[in-house]
Amino acid sequence: MKLAVVGGGSTYTPELIDGFARLRDTLPIEELVLVDPAADRLELVGGLARRIFAKQGHPGRIVTTSDVDAGVADADAVLLQLRVGGQAARKEDETWPLECGCVGQETTGAGGLAKALRTVPVVLDIAERVRRTNPNAWIIDFTNPVGIVTRALLQAGHKAVGLCNVAIGFQRKFARLLDVAPGEVHLDHVGLNHLTWETGVRLGGPGGEDILPKLLAEHGDAVAADLRMPRAIVDRLGVVPSYYLRYFYQHDAVVDELRTKPSRAAEVAQMERELLKMYGDPTLDEKPELLAKRGGAFYSEAAVDLAASLLGNGGSPYQVVNTVNNGTLPFLPDDAVIEVQATVDGTGAKPLAVPKLDPLYAGLVANVTGYEDLALQAALHGGRDRVFKALLAHPLVGQYAYAEQLTDSLIAHNREHLAWA
Template identity: 95%
Template sequence: MKLAVVGGGSTYTPELIDGFARLRDTLPIEELVLVDPAADRLELVGGLARRIFAKQGHPGRIVTTSDVDAGVADADAVLLQLRVGGQAARNQDETWPLECGCVGQETTGAGGLAKALRTVPVVLDIAERVRRTNPDAWIIDFTNPVGIVTRALLQAGHKAVGLCNVAIGFQRKFAKLLDVTPGEVHLDHVGLNHLTWETGVRLGGPGGDDVLPKLLAEHGDAVAEDLRMPREIVDRLGVVPSYYLRYYYQHDAVVEELRTKPSRAAEVAEMERQLLEMYGDPALDEKPALLGKRGGAFYSEAAVDLAASLLGNGGSPHQVVNTVNNGTLPFLPDDAVIEVQAAVDATGATPLAAPALDPLYTGLIANVTAYEELALKAALHGGRDRVFTALLAHPLVGQYAYAERLTDSLLAHNREHLAWA
């Protein structure tokens, strides 16, 4: 089995490598190719990756290359985890929206749109290269904004599934609070990427007993603290919103908070500097503790599980993924991409029946889906008017004057990455 990781020079790749090494019986990789244009980073990450495999006794071969075509050739699956513009572009996404009093964040709001515009054309180019070299390969997208990127891939006819670590993070945390194994916890997870709610926590599978009321009654403080939301919000909803709902439920408070501290991108850039220095140490043969602060917890476990299922090598029968709606949420278009529990096997991901949703959730989901459709049109076709329209449609922007100003700022900060600007 051959896997390729595009964006393999990321400082987060050793987390993925550690998962591949530990879970080699689930996903028996014979060749792993790390693809990245940054040759200096790739050499450091690739060296540590080989040492991790060697220490854990993994027999697989790790190859590094800057050549996308060579890297993805004959791959059974290709994982996408790239960041166009690096942390410098992310830092801009997280700062200039604040000038208008809007949330600065890399996956939602105006910053999220900027990332989508930079990312979609690059991902589609890579996907076409995959299709030319190996049309049977699965594409697993971890590149944000996952919902928009996955929708672009699916609309272009690629064999693609989107992946986020939010659900597996909740599964692991809830299992610990409930003192059960993670495999016993099934989430009624529903919504869009970075716009989801856990409406049920079931023990034993989709038909198991819902212990969410018990979880909130006994551990509500811990859940709320993890979300960085007041306990009152969680209690009134009676469900567990993803962390990203902070940007909607507490928008103005979050804006004030973001204005008073360094951007997350600045923090991550410093972490990356330290991590790369560590990776250059030939004695290091395991992921360093600092990597745990980088973000993306449990990504490796989720990626292994999904790849194993798609490649017919086992894996969990039900997984939370980003895939095409096809009537699962009846208030959305069939071609919308949703994030829900799905049955995953070698034929792809088929959403399970979704729980009935209150208008409190359906309204916001429909609104953001409309924005994502407009954002994808802007990413595919360009044009200031399309950017403005997408911003006007986003519930975190919504006002004409803000949309005008944010459009100008977005274009000014991203011209080098937008061929049409």
């Protein structure tokens, strides 16, 4: 089995490597190719990756290359984890929206749109290269904004499934609170990428007892603290929102907070410098503790599970993925991409049935889906007017004057990445 990781020079890649090494019985990789244009980073990450495999006795071969075509050739699955523009672009995404009082964040709002515009054309180019070299390969997208990027891939006819670590993170945290094995916890997880709610927590599978009320009653403070939201919000809703919902439920408070502290991009950039220095140590043969602060917890386990299922090598019976709606949420278009529990096998992901969604959540999901449709059109075809319409449609912007100002700022800060600008 051959896997390729595009964006393999990421400082987060050792977490993925550690998962591949630990879970080699689930996903028996013979060759792993790390693909990245940043040759200096790639060499450091690749060296540590080989030492991690060696220490854990993994027999697979790790190859590094800056050549996308060579890297993805004959791959059974290709994982996408790239960041167009790097942390410098992320820092801008988190900064300029604050000038008009809007949230600055890399995956939602104006910053999220900027990331989508930079990313979608690059991802589609990579996917076409994959299709030319191996049309049967699966593409697993971890590149944000996952929902929009996955929708772009699916609409272009690629074999793609989107992946996010929010659900598996909740599963692991709830399992610890309940003192049960993670595999015993099944989430009624519904929404869009970074716009989801856990409407039920069941033991044993989809038909198991819903213990969410008990979980909140006994561990509500811990859950709310993890979300960085007041417990009153969680108690009032009676569900567990994704921590990204704080940008919607506490927008103005979050803007005030973001204006008074360093950006997350600045923190991550400093962390990356320290990590790369560590990776250059030839005696280091395990992921360093600092990597846990980098973000993306449990991504490696979710990626192994998904790849194993898509490639017919087992995997969990139910997984939370980003895939085509196809009637699952009847108030959305069939070609919308949703994030829900699904069964996954060699034919792809099939969403489980979802109970009728409360209007409190369905309304926001419908609104953001409309934005995502407009965002994808802007990413595919460009043009100031398309950018403006996407921003006007986003519930975190939604005002004419803000949309006008943010459109100009977005284009000014991303001109080098926008072919049409």
